[in-house]
Amino acid sequence: xxxxxxxxNNYVGxxxxxxxxxxxxxxFAITRNRKLFEERMSEPINAKVVEIDLLKENVENxxxxxxxxxxxxxxxxxxxxxxLDIGIELLSLRNFIRxxxxxxxxxxxxxxxxTDKQYLQPIIDLFKECKINYTVVLKNLVVGKDCLLYxxxxxxxxxxxxxxxxxxxxxxxxxxxxxxLVRWLKAMLHVPNFSHKILEVGGGEAISSVDLYRLYRKLxxxxxxxxxxxxxxxxxxxFYGRRVREHTGAAEFxxxxxxxxxxxxxxxxxxxxxxxxLKDILMxx
Numbered sequence: 130x131x132x133x134x135x136x137x138n139n140y141v142g143x144x145x146x147x148x149x150x151x152x153x154x155x156x157f158a159i160t161r162n163r164k165l166f167e168e169r170m171s172e173p174i175n176a177k178v179v180e181i182d183l184l185k186e187n188v189e190n191x192x193x194x195x196x197x198x199x200x201x202x203x204x205x206x207x208x209x210x211x212x213l214d215i216g217i218e219l220l221s222l223r224n225f226i227r228x229x230x231x232x233x234x235x236x237x238x239x240x241x242x243x244t245d246k247q248y249l250q251p252i253i254d255l256f257k258e259c260k261i262n263y264t265v266v267l268k269n270l271v272v273g274k275d276c277l278l279y280x281x282x283x284x285x286x287x288x289x290x291x292x293x294x295x296x297x298x299x300x301x302x303x304x305x306x307x308x309x310l311v312r313w314l315k316a317m318l319h320v321p322n323f324s325h326k327i328l329e330v331g332g333g334e335a336i337s338s339v340d341l342y343r344l345y346r347k348l349x350x351x352x353x354x355x356x357x358x359x360x361x362x363x364x365x366x367x368f369y370g371r372r373v374r375e376h377t378g379a380a381e382f383x384x385x386x387x388x389x390x391x392x393x394x395x396x397x398x399x400x401x402x403x404x405x406x407l408k409d410i411l412m413x414x
Contacts, residue, residue, distance in 0.1 A: 130318070131195055133157045133234065134176070135183065135225050136203030137166050141240060141271055141310065145201070148311045150175040157194055159183070159228075171275065181228070183221040188228040197234035199318050200225075204241040209248035219255055226259045235262045238314065243267045243329060243392055253327075264323045266314070269331030269392050273307030274414035282345050290356045291342070294365035298338045301391045303331025306410035313402055322399045331392035333404030341407075348411045 130153060136142035137160045147170070150156040156176035160166045163180045179192045202225050206214035222239070229237060239252060246267055256263040272278055285291050293299060305313075313330060317323055336344070339357060360368075405413075 130198040131155050131157065133159070133194065133197045133200040133229065133232070134203070135159050135201070136205045136240075137178075139203035139205060139240075140276055141268070141307065142201075142203035143170070144273060144307050145203075145311055145314075146170070146174050146176045146178070147172045148175075148308065149315065154315060157197070159192065159194075183224040183228075184217070188224050189231050191228065191231050194232055197229060197232040199236040199238070200229045200234050201238045201240060201314065204239070204245065209241065209245045209252070215248070215251055219251060222252070222255060223259070226255075226261055230259075236318070237261050237263045238266060238318070239263060240266045240268060240314070243269050243331070246329075249327065262324050264317070264325070265327040266317075267327065267329045267392070268310060269303045269305055269329075271307055271310055272304045272410055276307070278304075278345075279349075282342055282349075285342070290358055292358050292360050292365060292368065293339055294360050294362045296362045297365055299359070300338065301335045302338055302341060303333075303335050303392050304341060304407065304410070305330065305332040306405050306413065308413065309404050309410070313400075316400060316402065317396070320396075320399050323396065328396050329392040329394065330396070331394060332407065332410070334407045335391050336407065344407065345411060348408065 132149065132154050134142055134145055134149070134156065135158070137146060137158055142158075146156070146158050158176040158178045159181040160178060161180065161182045161184075163178045166178065167174060179194060181188055181192045202222060204218065205221055206218045209215050209218065226237065229235075237256070239256075241249070241252075249265060252265065270278060309332065310330070317328070343357070
């Protein structure tokens with residue numbers, strides 16, 4: 130199969146440029162600035178990367194790409210609940226659909242965050258307008274080398290005391306390893322029942338973000354035990370609210386943690402799939 134991906138600034142999109150290609154998947158990718166993307170990659174790029182700006186350029190010439198069997202579009206804005214962000218996303222996504230239509234591709238998988246679940250209607254409306262064979266995938270927290278989780282946990286691990294609250298850190302997550310997610314994305318393409326559906330995908334184990342941090346610290350660091358203290362939500366926000374709002378990476382991280390992260394893996398009825406144990410995921414990279 131010839132596969133096209135867009136959204137290489139997205140963590141999953143970037144890792145797919147390395148992990149998705151194999152003997153059955155020939156991978157192509159588009160980005161605004163190929164040189165900059167290649168400089169930022171810390172691992173081999175197993176895709177042919179083509180420069181196409183979905184916000185500016187005429188995409189109907191195809192950029193020299195071949196006909197495509199299926200495509201993945203990884204959400205390219207921080208959140209879908211912001212008026213400006215959703216406008217940018219819809220413009221970019223509409224141009225991507227024009228591009229894949231030119232490449233005779235009628236299969237589109239739109240991959241967003243589980244936290245975007247209640248803001249999908251404009252995206253679905255666009256797919257229906259364009260009469261595209263779509264599947265929306267809402268992923269839980271993705272874990273792997275260079276992920277946001279590791280970056281934040283690495284900073285937190287240097288502190289003597291770590292604070293959290295019920296809203297910010299006390300909820301359940303179903304982290305999914307990047308290798309499992311890529312393997313699942315490739316497998317779901319072959320399931321006809323997934324057309325015109327919204328699928329939620331998370332790992333095989335539900336865990337609180339606090340226990341996930343404890344497990345990360347135990348497996349990934351050699352730090353001595355430090356205190357983890359629960360605060361009331363109002364007190365946590367009094368101490369850390371400004372930092373949460375102003376730091377872009379931290380804001381995305383806390384947005385995930387403050388929402389219930391347990392997902393509905395009901396797709397298992399149509400696609401048997403074995404997830405890696407969480408300990409193996411954390412130790413893999």
